[in-house]
Amino acid sequence: MRKTIEELSLDIPVFQAPMAGTSTPALAAAVANAGGLGALGLGAASVETAAKMIAETSAMTGGPINLNFFCHKPMELREEVARDWIARSQSRFERFEAAPPNELHEIYQSFVVNQAMFELLLESAPAVASFHFGLPAADKLAALRDRGIMLIASALSLEDARRVEAAGIDAVVAQGWSAGGHRGLIDENGPDERLDTEALTRLLAKNLSIPVIAAGGLMDGADVRASLSWGAEAAQLGTAFIGCPETAADDGFRARLAEGGKTVMTRAISGRPARCLDNEFTRWTADVSDAEVPAYPYTYDLGKALNAAAKAKGEPGYGAQWAGSEAARARFLPAAELMQALMEEFEAAEADVA
Numbered sequence: 327m328r329k330t331i332e333e334l335s336l337d338i339p340v341f342q343a344p345m346a347g348t349s350t351p352a353l354a355a356a357v358a359n360a361g362g363l364g365a366l367g368l369g370a371a372s373v374e375t376a377a378k379m380i381a382e383t384s385a386m387t388g389g390p391i392n393l394n395f396f397c398h399k400p401m402e403l404r405e406e407v408a409r410d411w412i413a414r415s416q417s418r419f420e421r422f423e424a425a426p427p428n429e430l431h432e433i434y435q436s437f438v439v440n441q442a443m444f445e446l447l448l449e450s451a452p453a454v455a456s457f458h459f460g461l462p463a464a465d466k467l468a469a470l471r472d473r474g475i476m477l478i479a480s481a482l483s484l485e486d487a488r489r490v491e492a493a494g495i496d497a498v499v500a501q502g503w504s505a506g507g508h509r510g511l512i513d514e515n516g517p518d519e520r521l522d523t524e525a526l527t528r529l530l531a532k533n534l535s536i537p538v539i540a541a542g543g544l545m546d547g548a549d550v551r552a553s554l555s556w557g558a559e560a561a562q563l564g565t566a567f568i569g570c571p572e573t574a575a576d577d578g579f580r581a582r583l584a585e586g587g588k589t590v591m592t593r594a595i596s597g598r599p600a601r602c603l604d605n606e607f608t609r610w611t612a613d614v615s616d617a618e619v620p621a622y623p624y625t626y627d628l629g630k631a632l633n634a635a636a637k638a639k640g641e642p643g644y645g646a647q648w649a650g651s652e653a654a655r656a657r658f659l660p661a662a663e664l665m666q667a668l669m670e671e672f673e674a675a676e677a678d679v680a
């Protein structure tokens with residue numbers, strides 16, 4: 327028996343997007359306490375940090391929480407690509423009186439090979455576990471299902487969504503082209519159809535028998551309501567929550583978000599395509615080809631080092647400022663107030679439709 331979204335007993339079909347580096351226990355708890363699904367993005371966390379974040383969240387809420395992991399295929403680093411990438415960054419580091427790293431490291435492991443993280447997830451038994459960039463092996467999925475955990479995975483095409491459904495996953499996140507953060511492509515070098523959120527949601531809802539969660543560019547309660555009319559059972563909102571004081575977004579990220587919110591797709595920060603606010607990093611790397619960028623997450627090792635060097639000299643524009651293309655509509659409210667506003671807008675939109 328597949329788990330259903332109704333079993334989560336939400337007051338409003340809003341899933342706070344898991345956002346590695348940005349979502350926090352305080353945000354997840356506030357959203358869950360306000361009747362939505364809270365989430366922790368643990369894709370880049372160590373097992374120790376993940377355990378701490380899970381415990382902190384449980385201490386603040388008994389509501390439903392989604393723990394999210396990256397299931398990318400571990401990639402080989404090509405030495406010559408890494409060498410050229412490091413050399414290319416030399417002058418940029420020098421601007422901030424720093425030096426680039428001598429070599430690039432795999433700064434975090436994929437969930438598919440991280441046995442200790444899998445055991446932590448099994449032991450934590452959250453209401454929901456979700457996967458981005460791919461899926462864990464069938465035996466792991468079976469063990470998680472036996473623990474009563476609802477399983478969710480992202481898909482950007484009908485083909486990937488069918489793979490998700492065939493693996494016995496309970497629901498699929500339809501991640502539209504406007505979505506902030508990393509594209510959840512299973513093969514990051516494969517074709518990207520760039521379907522917008524409405525088109526992808528309608529396509530998956532029509533062709534799959536599992537629930538679809540719409541994600542990408544959904545910013546208010548009317549958008550959540552609209553996503554249900556496309557066939558979604560819930561909406562996953564990321565960018566809408568970045569401005570909440572509970573997130574880990576730094577002042578530079580918040581300021582850039584407030585400035586107008588132009589976004590671009592870039593592979594140069596982490597090694598995988600992701601939608602980011604237009605900033606100094608994306609402008610510096612605007613002309614690089616995919617072939618020049620080292621594998622994920624090795625590229626992120628240099629990206630994070632450059633951001634740290636720039637920040638130390640007062641330049642906030644080199645961060646991984648992931649955001650969706652509707653970022654201009656972001657609000658800067660405490661999560662409980664934002665949830666209240668989403669609820670009121672959702673109800674008003676429902677009344678309009680009736």
Ligand SMILES: Cc1cc2nc3c(=O)[nH]c(=O)nc-3n(C[C@H](O)[C@H](O)[C@H](O)COP(=O)(O)O)c2cc1C
Binds near residue numbers: 457504565652
């Ligand atoms: C700052 C940020 C970080 C993100 N990190 C993750 C992540 O760790 N795991 C994940 O599955 N999705 C991640 N996403 C993508 C979201 O799950 C979702 O697809 C996206 O936020 C929806 O588009 P929106 O930002 O326009 O609402 C991230 C998005 C943002 C904005």
